[in-house]
Amino acid sequence: MAYDVIVIGSGPGGYVAAIRASQLGFKTAVVERESLGGICLNWGCIPTKALLKTAQVYEYTQHSKDYGITIGDAKVDFDAVIKRSRGVADKMSRGVQFLMKKNKIDVIMGTGKLKGKGQVEVTDKDGKATVYDAKHIILATGARARELPNLQIDGKNVIGYRQAMVLPQQPKSMIVVGSGAIGVEFAYFYATLGTKVTIVEFMPRIVPVEDEDISKELEKIYKKKGIEIMTNASVEAVEAAGNGVKAKVKTQTGEITLEADVVLSAVGIAANIENLGLEALGIKTDKGRVTVDKYYQTNVPGVYAIGDMVPGQALAHVASKEGIVCVEAIAYNEKKYAHKPETIDYMNIPGCTYCAxxxxxxxxxxxxxxxxxxxxxxxxxxxxxxxxxxxxxxxxxxxxxxxxxxxxxxxxxxxxxxxxxxxxxxxxxxxxxxxxxxxxxxxxxxxxxxxxxxxxxxxxxxxxxxxx
CATH class of the missing domain: 3.30.390.30 (FAD/NAD-linked reductase, C-terminal dimerisation domain)
Incomplete structure (x- = not known):
């Protein structure tokens, strides 16, 4: 039950780190509590792109005459749309299973935590705990939807991105709180399929991390699509009202009430650093993320952290590269790799948002x-x-x-x-x-x-x- 490297979490940071470790000659295991591939493959990057493609195809049908093609009355089968998205996610997750077998990586299903120096305790679905030894432990537990105190996700009136991907029926109206990548992608998806969408953004412009010209252009295009946009605004409270919700929105000119079937909270993410045993080992954190050096070593020798749980852009491709740099640095120190890996230039990280x-x-x-x-x-x-x-x-x-x-x-x-x-x-x-x-x-x-x-x-x- 001893390994050279154990990775806790099998998202695009964790599974990539595990594969690279195996390639470099380390006996490797991955601990996963849910599905191989993590949020990205199962509930994030991949299935959302399947939903967005459906919206794009439907949009094509609405404008087919522009291309010289006449199509009958196209209709949305919402159940089939969701089913296709889940099928794409399942296929990708099975692909990671294949990669684990191909690279001779042991997959340990359960919830992992640091037990002590060089030890990982994994609790399976039946509550049985097993302790594994590892010379190197890489934490790659990712992140979850962030919740505001006045906008708690209950899965019914206020939903997060996971619920937004598997709603039992298409809402007639939706309030999207937050206009980062998640917010504007879901706004496009639902609006294109016919849902009345209102975006509420706290900052002065939508997609606020982007260049100002980009924000202006997207707002112009979204308004043309019929999406209502409220900037410099915040949702102060949400309450159930019949079969829908009422949201109190604070604006620069006063408070107004919006009604909709559901509210989607897309106000960012929070790192999964709880219940990992960080405190017992004295691993340092800052502002909700694990503190690491440029090779992702924590302040505790033999424990590393990568991906959304460390400072830097919370993006799948960033997590993957961090995992590779981390493992190659470990291998270099153990004379399994010829040179020290080049560190990441975080000023040269591409950001992509897949709205239309x-x-x-x-x-x-x-x-x-x-x-x-x-x-x-x-x-x-x-x-x-x-x-x-x-x-x-x-x-x-x-x-x-x-x-x-x-x-x-x-x-x-x-x-x-x-x-x-x-x-x-x-x-x-x-x-x-x-x-x-x-x-x-x-x-x-x-x-x-x-x-x-x-x-x-x-x-x-x-x-x-x-x-x-």
């Missing part, structure tokens, strides 16, 4: 670049000027690039449009390689594509626009 149109960004916003002291060159290229976008009937949005005027350094890119999450990687790689604007312009981009709009935006920034 999609949002993708990396690096500095225009405002942040100026506040950091850069003199900037900014270029924007609208998809309305893109041949591929026009052919696809997807002309909403734009690409915005930000460069340092002095050295030509690529500071950031911000996109909103169809499938832009598929083209943000160009900026990530270019920034990693410290590429200048001229090198990008000298690299031939394929035509016609949406991706060539990145080059077009750079041309705008430097006064060399050809297609605008």
């Amino acid at each position: 149109p999609e949002i993708a960004s990396v690096g500095y916003t225009e405002k942040a670049a100026k506040e950091a002291g850069y003199e900037v060159k900014v270029g924007k290229f609208p998809f309305s000027a893109s041949g591929k976008a026009s052919a696809a009937g997807a002309t909403e949005g734009f690409v915005k690039v930000i460069f340092d005027a002095k050295y030509g350094e690529w500071l950031g890119t911000h996109m909103i449009g169809a499938n832009v999450t598929e083209i943000i990687a160009e900026t990530v790689v270019a920034r990693k390689l410290e590429t200048t604007y001229q090198e990008v312009l000298d690299a031939i981009h394929p035509h016609p594509t949406m991706s060539e709009s990145v080059k077009d935006a750079i041309e705008v920034a430097y006064g060399e626009a050809i297609h605008l």
